[in-house]
Amino acid sequence: MESTLYKGKPVADSLKEDLKKRISRLKEERHMPKLTIIRVGNNEDDLSYERGIRKNCQNLEIEVETLELPVDISQADLEKTLTQVNEDDDTHGIMIFRPLPSHLDEGRIASLIDPEKDVDSMNPENLSRLFLGKDGGFVPCTPQAVIDLLEFYDFDFEGANVVILGRSLVVGKPLAMLFLEKNSTVTICHSRTKNTKELTKNADLVVAALGRAKMVDDSYFTKDTIVVDVGINVDENGKLCGDVDRESVAGKVKALTPVPGGIGSVTSTVLMDHIVRACENAKK
Numbered sequence: 001m002e003s004t005l006y007k008g009k010p011v012a013d014s015l016k017e018d019l020k021k022r023i024s025r026l027k028e029e030r031h032m033p034k035l036t037i038i039r040v041g042n043n044e045d046d047l048s049y050e051r052g053i054r055k056n057c058q059n060l061e062i063e064v065e066t067l068e069l070p071v072d073i074s075q076a077d078l079e080k081t082l083t084q085v086n087e088d089d090d091t092h093g094i095m096i097f098r099p100l101p102s103h104l105d106e107g108r109i110a111s112l113i114d115p116e117k118d119v120d121s122m123n124p125e126n127l128s129r130l131f132l133g134k135d136g137g138f139v140p141c142t143p144q145a146v147i148d149l150l151e152f153y154d155f156d157f158e159g160a161n162v163v164i165l166g167r168s169l170v171v172g173k174p175l176a177m178l179f180l181e182k183n184s185t186v187t188i189c190h191s192r193t194k195n196t197k198e199l200t201k202n203a204d205l206v207v208a209a210l211g212r213a214k215m216v217d218d219s220y221f222t223k224d225t226i227v228v229d230v231g232i233n234v235d236e237n238g239k240l241c242g243d244v245d246r247e248s249v250a251g252k253v254k255a256l257t258p259v260p261g262g263i264g265s266v267t268s269t270v271l272m273d274h275i276v277r278a279c280e281n282a283k284k
Contacts, residue, residue, distance in 0.1 A: 001223060004255035008145075008265040011152040015269045019060055022276050026283065027061075033279035034063035035093040035119070036085050040078070040104070041071030046097040053095070056268050062275055065091075075104055079112060086114040092282055093119035093275040116281060119274035127169065130177050136281075138274050143175035145266035146207060146228055147182075149257070155205065155226065157182035163200050164188045165216065165243070166209035171230055175207060200225070208243035217248040227256040230263050 023033060035057060039046055050066065057064040067081060078100075085091055094117045100106045110122040118126050121140040129137030150157070162179050166172040167190045176186045187203075189196045200206045200220040206227050208216050213233035221227060231243030242259030249256060257263055 001251060003250050003253050006149060006153050006226075006228070006255050006257045006262065008149065008257070008262045011149045012265040012269040014152060015148065015266070015273060016060065019269075019272055019276055022280065023060060023062070026276070026279055029283065031279055031283050032063055032090075033093075033276050034065065034091050035095060035275050036088070036091040037064065037066045038069065038078075038081065038085065038094065038096045039066055040069045040073060040097070040100055042068075043097070049097065052268060053271070056272055057275075060272055062272060071101055073104075075108075078104060078109060082109065082112050086112075086117065089282075091117065092278040093117055095120050095271075096122065098122075117278055119271060119278055121174075127174065130174055133181065138278075139178065140170055140174050141267045141270040141274070142171050142209075142230060142263065143178055144270045145263050146175055146230065147178050148270065149228070149263060149266050150205075153255070157184050160184040160204045161202065162186045162205045162207070163203040164207045164209060165196070165200075166190065166207075166211070166230075168209065168211075171209040175209070196220070210243045212243055213241050214245040214248075215243055217245045218252045221249065221253045223252060223254065225253045227253050228263065229257050229259050231259065232264065 026033060037050060039050065054064055069078065069081065085094055094113055096109060098106065100109065111124060113123045115123045115125045118138055121127065121138045126137040130139055162184045164172050164176055164186065167188050172188055176188055179186045187199055189199060197220050201222050203225060206221065206225055207230060209230040211231055213235050227244055227249060229242035229244040233241050235241040240260045
């Protein structure tokens with residue numbers, strides 16, 4: 001059999017078309033969506049991530065500014081900078097690259113971000129809105145990207161048996177809440193789960209979000225399983241790969257997302273959507 005590939009590009013392209021229309025309407029009313037990035041130090045991973053964000057913003061004509069702060073900045077000075085950005089009416093979205101240097105209190109910084117500008121969903125208030133079923137908060141980008149991708153490919157959420165591999169606050173737990181909102185039945189598996197393969201083989205959909213390269217092979221699935229791979233890892237040859245061993249799984253499941261070329265491009269587009277939505281909310 002041949003597995004259907006759920007590629008991210010057509011999903012991202014569809015989302016971007018909608019974003020362009022919304023940005024155009026905002027500009028007609030003299031509102032310009034703007035993201036401010038707060039970067040502490042010059043970590044190469046942060047710089048690479050920033051380049052990708054800037055490219056996406058520029059392609060959609062979203063303004064972006066980076067505040068580069070010294071790696072030895074004090075907690076007080078970082079909080080002062082964040083407060084100033086919170087109060088800047090021209091800034092609609094705020095991103096702070098993580099992890100912060102160890103001498104800084106990341107939890108306190110996260111709680112200080114204005115929830116209405118917290119497009120990366122760092123502030124616990126946005127997560128609490130999700131878990132309480134309240135509208136209006138910003139959902140972490142990767143979980144929202146999973147939902148957007150499945151909607152694009154006409155996945156039937158109602159009553160679906162979904163298994164999520166991984167229980168992080170960044171992906172696993174918020175994603176479970178999103179599936180529950182769509183009336184799916186959700187099981188979260190983790191390192192202490194005893195019957196993981198039995199659970200995944202009985203699932204309509206499995207989301208792999210473990211952060212371990214090629215850990216999940218074809219023994220976890222059946223020919224009727226849809227597999228969404230959220231993992232971004234580097235294999236022994238230095239190439240990007242997911243949590244799913246694609247060579248083992250391809251042709252043995254109903255559908256799967258590739259890595260690269262799957263959830264990643266949708267995730268970056270969801271971030272753009274959050275910036276635009278923050279601008280729309282501010283306009284109101």
